[in-house]
Amino acid sequence: MSPTLxxxxxxxxxxxxxxxFETGLDLRTAGDLLRHYPRRYAERGxxxxxxxxxxxEYVTVQAEIAKVDTRSMRNxxxxxxxxxxxxxxxxxxxxxxNQSWRASQLRxxxxxxxxxxxxxxxxxxxxxxxxxxxxxxxxxxxxxxxTGLLPVYPATAAMPSWKVAKAIRIxxxxxxxxxxPLPDGLRDRRGLLPLREALRLVHQPDTFDEVKRxxxxxxxxxxxxxxxxxxxxxxxxAAQPATPREPKPGGLLDEFDRTLPxxxxxxxxxVSAQILDDLARTHPMHRLLQGEVxxxxxxxxxxxxxxxxxxxxxxxxxxxxxxxxxQHFRTLRHLLGPLAQAGELGGADVATRVALLTGSQGAKxxxxxxxxxxxxxxxxxxxTHALLQEHVQFADLGLVVVDEQHRFxxxxxxxxxxxxxxxxxxxxxxxxxxxxxxxxxxxGDLETSELKELPLxxxxxxxxxxxxxxxxxxxxxxxxxxxxxxAAGRQAYVVCPRIDADAAEEDTDDETANAAAAxxxxxxxxxxxxxxxxxxxxxxxxxxADAKDDVMRRFTAGDVDVLVATTVIEVGVDVPNATVMVVxxxxxxxxxxxxxxxxxxxxxxxxxxxxxxxxxxxxxxxxERVDGVAATLDGFALARLDLEQRREGDVLGASQSGAxxxxxxxxxxxxxxxxxxxxxxATDLVAADPSLDEHPALADAVRELVDTDRAEYLEKA
Ligand code: ADP
Ligand code: MG
Numbered sequence: 067m068s069p070t071l072x073x074x075x076x077x078x079x080x081x082x083x084x085x086x087f088e089t090g091l092d093l094r095t096a097g098d099l100l101r102h103y104p105r106r107y108a109e110r111g112x113x114x115x116x117x118x119x120x121x122x123e124y125v126t127v128q129a130e131i132a133k134v135d136t137r138s139m140r141n142x143x144x145x146x147x148x149x150x151x152x153x154x155x156x157x158x159x160x161x162x163x164n165q166s167w168r169a170s171q172l173r174x175x176x177x178x179x180x181x182x183x184x185x186x187x188x189x190x191x192x193x194x195x196x197x198x199x200x201x202x203x204x205x206x207x208x209x210x211x212x213t214g215l216l217p218v219y220p221a222t223a224a225m226p227s228w229k230v231a232k233a234i235r236i237x238x239x240x241x242x243x244x245x246x247p248l249p250d251g252l253r254d255r256r257g258l259l260p261l262r263e264a265l266r267l268v269h270q271p272d273t274f275d276e277v278k279r280x281x282x283x284x285x286x287x288x289x290x291x292x293x294x295x296x297x298x299x300x301x302x303x304a305a306q307p308a309t310p311r312e313p314k315p316g317g318l319l320d321e322f323d324r325t326l327p328x329x330x331x332x333x334x335x336x337v338s339a340q341i342l343d344d345l346a347r348t349h350p351m352h353r354l355l356q357g358e359v360x361x362x363x364x365x366x367x368x369x370x371x372x373x374x375x376x377x378x379x380x381x382x383x384x385x386x387x388x389x390x391x392x393q394h395f396r397t398l399r400h401l402l403g404p405l406a407q408a409g410e411l412g413g414a415d416v417a418t419r420v421a422l423l424t425g426s427q428g429a430k431x432x433x434x435x436x437x438x439x440x441x442x443x444x445x446x447x448x449x450t451h452a453l454l455q456e457h458v459q460f461a462d463l464g465l466v467v468v469d470e471q472h473r474f475x476x477x478x479x480x481x482x483x484x485x486x487x488x489x490x491x492x493x494x495x496x497x498x499x500x501x502x503x504x505x506x507x508x509x510g511d512l513e514t515s516e517l518k519e520l521p522l523x524x525x526x527x528x529x530x531x532x533x534x535x536x537x538x539x540x541x542x543x544x545x546x547x548x549x550x551x552x553a554a555g556r557q558a559y560v561v562c563p564r565i566d567a568d569a570a571e572e573d574t575d576d577e578t579a580n581a582a583a584a585x586x587x588x589x590x591x592x593x594x595x596x597x598x599x600x601x602x603x604x605x606x607x608x609x610x611a612d613a614k615d616d617v618m619r620r621f622t623a624g625d626v627d628v629l630v631a632t633t634v635i636e637v638g639v640d641v642p643n644a645t646v647m648v649v650x651x652x653x654x655x656x657x658x659x660x661x662x663x664x665x666x667x668x669x670x671x672x673x674x675x676x677x678x679x680x681x682x683x684x685x686x687x688x689x690e691r692v693d694g695v696a697a698t699l700d701g702f703a704l705a706r707l708d709l710e711q712r713r714e715g716d717v718l719g720a721s722q723s724g725a726x727x728x729x730x731x732x733x734x735x736x737x738x739x740x741x742x743x744x745x746x747x748a749t750d751l752v753a754a755d756p757s758l759d760e761h762p763a764l765a766d767a768v769r770e771l772v773d774t775d776r777a778e779y780l781e782k783a
Pocket of ligand 1: 329331334357359360361362363497521640642669
């Protein structure tokens with residue numbers, strides 16, 4: 067019986083080579099080897115530009131031998147063969163110790179592949195004892211290397227590219243690749259190659275066109291299998307029972323709408339209607355609400371929560387930070403007014419209570435809030451991670467709202483879901499715009515809604531890059547500008563990358579932050595000098611919770627003019643009177659972070675001004691990030707810029723390494739079409755054949771992705 071894709075590699079290439087593949091490249095099965103795709107392709111005879119080589123990299127270069135010298139070594143016994151190869155311009159030296167036979171093997175004018183680690187000697191780059199493969203028509207040469215394109219594999223010391231190519235040739239000859247995870251109909255519809263052909267062409271192409279067709283097909287494998295898993299998970303959720311939740315006529319929601327001081331935007335109305343629709347169903351809602359910073363997601367979430375409370379259930383609102391939980395608590399109480407004052411003087415008839423649960427609460431307050439949650443007296447329970455703890459109980463949890471999802475893992479979402487007797491409905495909100503395909507992949511188990519427009523009457527935000535390399539004295543102008551705004555009755559934020567001048571801290575993930583501005587230095591400096599006339603306070607993650615809350619409360623009330631803070635204010639903080647945002651060392655922050663920070667201003671009717679202060683020189687990547695943020699307010703455009711600057715793995719996150727390691731060719735941005743099409747196909751297929759009984763090869767591929775604990779997160783979803 068011939069080996070299959072899941073056979074151990076030793077059955078294909080023998081034990082010794084298999085061992086080398088396992089230790090060197092972590093390849094264990096025939097499938098692993100065949101999915102070890104070339105990093106690039108070299109055209110035969112087109113020499114590798116040698117001036118591009120970087121030190122310490124393992125490289126495989128195609129070059130022509132220019133010179134061969136044999137010498138005896140000066141300090142030791144033995145010979146040294148020095149070969150100079152060239153790409154026609156630059157040169158590279160190859161040094162062979164005690165391999166005198168190389169002098170007769172390698173002759174000027176010959177072309178070959180040379181693989182090794184780039185080192186340097188006397189300031190010149192060289193490969194020491196490189197592996198070599200001449201590209202001449204002699205019996206020693208792999209036949210596949212004489213025709214078509216040369217595949218270049220990610221190389222390691224033990225495994226030069228052509229040895230990988232040779233093992234793959236054997237695998238292509240002997241492995242049975244008849245089973246294709248992509249159904250025939252799908253391949254026909256999408257014009258995709260069969261698996262066997264795609265694998266052959268990706269490794270042994272004659273033309274770049276063949277490479278492209280092979281890669282397209284193999285990208286489909288990656289996208290489709292993942293989307294099938296996600297579609298199954300959506301289908302499983304849709305099959306669960308849930309308690310339908312409908313607002314009562316004349317109940318909380320009606321009363322709330324009647325007293326709301328503004329008109330909902332069209333988008334808010336549409337999304338709200340969609341959510342109320344979902345909540346009325348007998349299966350759990352599982353929805354992602356994306357909306358620009360300031361687009362008014364909170365009101366939408368609150369309306370959903372009120373519908374649930376109307377029906378006798380409870381809603382939990384989970385926030386990523388203490389500051390944000392406190393603020394949500396205050397905002398909800400404020401928006402609800404008498405509707406949140408059940409049992410209090412002046413409370414409305416239909417009123418409920420809002421409870422708050424955070425880690426730093428005093429024992430007494432905590433006990434009362436826990437009781438309100440457990441008894442059902444609180445229709446709405448707001449909290450941080452503290453909500454997830456085991457002893458937190460609900461009388462009847464009907465809806466879980468997760469704000470700013472990007473700070474939460476799937477496990478945490480699940481822990482909260484598990485607190486309902488029947489699976490609760492789930493609404494996930496994020497203000498970080500996510501490119502469509504990332505949403506489809508990372509949040510692929512959720513239905514998505516978007517709030518695109520901002521409420522009317524929002525003043526525009528102007529963003530300016532203050533480049534101190536060119537104009538160091540502009541920093542004075544920055545402080546003066548804050549002074550002017552405060553004099554006009556407005557407030558300002560000054561954001562620093564760090565808390566202290568010395569220690570590294572949890573508020574920033576930048577370990578190179580040595581010289582960056584620190585809250586504990588900037589605040590006193592401003593108070594003593596340029597802003598001595600105004601009220602300056604600090605806010606950062608190491609302050610005690612009640613101190614943070616106190617500062618935030620006073621800033622919200624207008625009793626603090628300038629808040630010098632770390633990124634603790636990044637998400638959700640809502641003070642419409644704040645109009646200036648100064649970000650010091652803005653290049654230390656990521657694109658999304660800067661966009662989030664900027665979202666803290668321009669929330670009222672006064673024009674916002676965002677000053678991104680940087681010492682980064684023009685034309686550096688750091689500066690490009692800052693300039694990119696200044697150039698647009700479009701969160702989706704910025705999300706793309708962010709993604710372009712990072713790698714897929716970072717986007718998918720550490721807990722999602724299953725999906726990450728399954729993506730070899732697929733790129734979330736470049737391959738949008740493939741991902742979107744694969745999602746459509748996957749949804750259709752799972753609807754017709756939920757357990758994949760009629761698609762055994764696909765079922766195998768799905769199992770392989772899900773079974774590995776690397777993909778644990780997908781199972782949980
Ligand atoms: P985000 O989507 O960033 O969470 P919020 O829900 O905090 O936005 O809303 C931002 C601000 O806009 C809040 O002060 C909120 O009360 C206000 N707001 C929300 N919807 C509207 C609307 N339709 N018209 C006017 N203001 C609104
Ligand atoms: Mg918000």
